[in-house]
Amino acid sequence: MEQNKLLNLILDNMKKIFFPEDWLEIDMKLSKTELFTLLIIERHGEAIMSQIANKINVSMSTATGIIDRLVKKKYLSRARSESDRRIVLIRLTKKGKQIVNDIKDSINYYLNTIFKSLNEEEVRVLSNIIVKIINALSEEKLVENKETREKSSLKKIEIE
Amino acid sequence: MEQNKLLNLILDNMKKIFFPEDWLEIDMKLSKTELFTLLIIERHGEAIMSQIANKINVSMSTATGIIDRLVKKKYLSRARSESDRRIVLIRLTKKGKQIVNDIKDSINYYLNTIFKSLNEEEVRVLSNIIVKIINALSEEKLVENKETREKSSLKKIEIE
DNA sequence: ACGAATAGTACGAATTACGTAATATCTTGC
């Protein structure tokens, strides 16, 4: 498949690929950004504002707004760091943990749908492919600052 | 790789995966929605409002706004259909065609970065995988109306 | 201890999206 076909395939199926939440329907009054933010925070256990802004690719002031809303909805709590009182630690509340679990269940259902359709060879190769893709994108000279790669589950993944 | 790891991988690398436009930097004053809209229209040669709204997954009134902006920017033209005067045909202008070419060049550069990192077996399997994934998502009972699949490059792709 | 750097928030403007109502044009049944 040449790249052109691939692009057309993506364009024709954009809805299914990029808007699974239509049928994932996590009942929710959560925007896509808010959803990703919750997942990111759960991933880190606890996060600081600048990490969050960086990960979801928005300005600090935008991040403040997003966190404001999620705190208002009782999914998150803010707390000042003791060691550095400029820093604000963002954590999931019980309610937040619960909705993250619901979200992850939905995502897993979505991923299951995909994995079920693949045979063993494909699953095996897919793992390598995904890692390689991310590594390839990481190598792009234009990819920003070093901190991006900090703490990541991936700096440079070794394929077993 | 289990699904959990996959999800973490995606979360950790969200920026690279979902915001390539940071370094694709098609100079542009185009939002992501506008960019996709232009690609969709080029894909169809000419498109009507309801098709566009459906493809990019927004309401008709939102689509009107998006097209308004792109017409104002001279990338698109509006014309009433002769056969059915309710219908508005959206077409790319010369300027529009040009920017779409620029965008596609950028996307191809991005895709090249990915493909270059894969060996032959991986490329071969990847094609099948992508098709299977899309088919799997298409089969989901919850996926909306039949028209979605009309005119698609994919109803159900046969793997050669 | 003072100026520069860092972390975050406040605030107002701009952009984008959405819901509802309105307009214009077909289509269908009688």
Added chain:
DNA sequence: GCAAGATATTACGTAATTCGTACTATTCGT
């Protein structure tokens, strides 16, 4: 061949989201 309903789209006001800039608080470096 015309009224009633269906379809395609736009208008308009509102809500949600994002952004840039200025401001506050705290820490770091020398």
